Amino acid sequence: MDLKVLFLIIIYSILIQNFILSRFLGLCPFFGCSQKLSSAVGMGLAVIFVMVLASAITWIMYTYLLDPTTSLLKYAMASGVAPDLTFLRTIAFILVIAALVQFIEMFLQKNVPTLYRALGIYLPLITTNCAVLGVAVLNIDGFSAIGLNGKLTFLQSNIQGFAGGVGFLLMLVLMSGLRERLELHTIPESLKGLPIAFIMGGLMAIAFMGFSGLSI
Amino acid sequence: MERTLWQEFTKGMGSEIPIFRVVLGLCPTLAVTTSLVNGLGMGFAATFVLVCSNIIVSMIRNIVPSKIRIPIYIVVIATFVSITEMVMAAYTPDLYKALGIFVPLIVVNCIILGRAEAFAGKNGVIRSTLDGVGMGIGFTIVLCVVATIREMLGDGKLWGYPIMGQAYDPMLLMILPAGGFFVLGLLMGALKMKDLRAEAKKRESIIAR
Numbered sequence: 001m002d003l004k005v006l007f008l009i010i011i012y013s014i015l016i017q018n019f020i021l022s023r024f025l026g027l028c029p030f031f032g033c034s035q036k037l038s039s040a041v042g043m044g045l046a047v048i049f050v051m052v053l054a055s056a057i058t059w060i061m062y063t064y065l066l067d068p069t070t071s072l073l074k075y076a077m078a079s080g081v082a083p084d085l086t087f088l089r090t091i092a093f094i095l096v097i098a099a100l101v102q103f104i105e106m107f108l109q110k111n112v113p114t115l116y117r118a119l120g121i122y123l124p125l126i127t128t129n130c131a132v133l134g135v136a137v138l139n140i141d142g143f144s145a146i147g148l149n150g151k152l153t154f155l156q157s158n159i160q161g162f163a164g165g166v167g168f169l170l171m172l173v174l175m176s177g178l179r180e181r182l183e184l185h186t187i188p189e190s191l192k193g194l195p196i197a198f199i200m201g202g203l204m205a206i207a208f209m210g211f212s213g214l215s216i
Numbered sequence: 217m218e219r220t221l222w223q224e225f226t227k228g229m230g231s232e233i234p235i236f237r238v239v240l241g242l243c244p245t246l247a248v249t250t251s252l253v254n255g256l257g258m259g260f261a262a263t264f265v266l267v268c269s270n271i272i273v274s275m276i277r278n279i280v281p282s283k284i285r286i287p288i289y290i291v292v293i294a295t296f297v298s299i300t301e302m303v304m305a306a307y308t309p310d311l312y313k314a315l316g317i318f319v320p321l322i323v324v325n326c327i328i329l330g331r332a333e334a335f336a337g338k339n340g341v342i343r344s345t346l347d348g349v350g351m352g353i354g355f356t357i358v359l360c361v362v363a364t365i366r367e368m369l370g371d372g373k374l375w376g377y378p379i380m381g382q383a384y385d386p387m388l389l390m391i392l393p394a395g396g397f398f399v400l401g402l403l404m405g406a407l408k409m410k411d412l413r414a415e416a417k418k419r420e421s422i423i424a425r
Contacts, residue, residue: 198401
């Protein structure tokens with residue numbers, strides 16, 4: 001296993017091509033859930049959890065059911081040739097993610113009630129978080145910035161899911177800290193609330209652009 | 217108060233315009249608006265999915281059990297997104313490549329699921345169609361406005377043609393991610409300022425009376 005590639009995936013997903021600031025995935029919770037630090041941490045942790053699991057399950061499903069070259073369906077077919085089901089990718093992925101989120105919610109409620117109380121209200125929102133479906137699709141499409149064209153391996157996919165989630169958490173925590181500070185300052189009436197949050201997001205994006213000069 | 221059909225159609229472009237009034241569907245708004253072509257393409261794709269899913273959802277609204285309505289809506293939306301994806305890959309491959317991951321991500325565009333849940337699941341087919349068309353046009357307008365500003369300032373071009381003159385030095389920042397945040401934030405601020413002024417004027421006229 002090439003450790004350097006895994007390291008690159010982590011650095012790129014967290015800092016250089018952050019899911020929020022440079023790939024524009026998961027902006028709705030970024031602005032919707034960042035008013036308070038506690039809710040930002042809860043949302044971020046829930047997203048990491050779901051992104052890793054979603055990466056694993058969608059990767060397995062794509063490889064063994066949808067992709068004709070590696071599909072296990074060839075053993076079930078009379079002709080011995082697996083059908084090309086890759087056109088079902090979007091439908092299959094979103095269904096898996098919706099079911100997964102529902103399942104995690106029920107599992108936590110029954111077995112880990114403390115964690116459920118901490119993450120509970122954020123879990124249903126995650127189904128429509130584009131970062132989760134985004135990472136599932138990106139695992140299949142490849143990571144061209146570091147020269148991985150084509151599908152990532154299972155381990156790489158999981159690492160990308162985890163690192164993407166950590167990058168998401170980092171941004172949410174930074175943003176909520178900034179917004180809590182901002183409440184103490186006077187800003188123009190018309191910029192209060194979301195407009196100023198967008199402008200801060202822009203400034204953060206400029207700051208994080210500094211990482212793109214990193215040569216690894 | 218019952219809305220007329222015309223009001224149902226126009227509310228998506230005025231009082232309930234997506235992004236500005238109803239802050240949903242931000243990701244494509246910022247990600248694909250680096251040029252007007254991309255913005256318009258994304259707007260049309262989302263409008264198609266929105267109208268079709270509104271029609272289907274309003275047709276099946278009485279037979280869908282309310283407990284599992286959200287997964288059903290998602291499947292309906294995902295079906296139309298897959299159709300869009302295949303059509304775009306076949307007929308407009310360049311646009312498909314430029315929009316990239318954001319074509320499959322139309323599924324999780326909250327505007328579409330939001331309209332299915334908040335409107336099409338409760339209203340008839342004709343109203344839902346008009347609502348979908350109106351909202352889709354509203355979304356397309358917002359995308360085009362943001363894209364026009366960013367392409368003009370960031371690239372000195374519009375629809376691929378240079379329009380800012382030879383002397384214009386393009387502001388690269390505008391087509392980078394940061395520019396998207398700035399443009400959208402300032403547009404929202406401008407709209408809010410207009411609202412606040414109108415409100416103040418209303419209050420004054422009431423006091424004067």
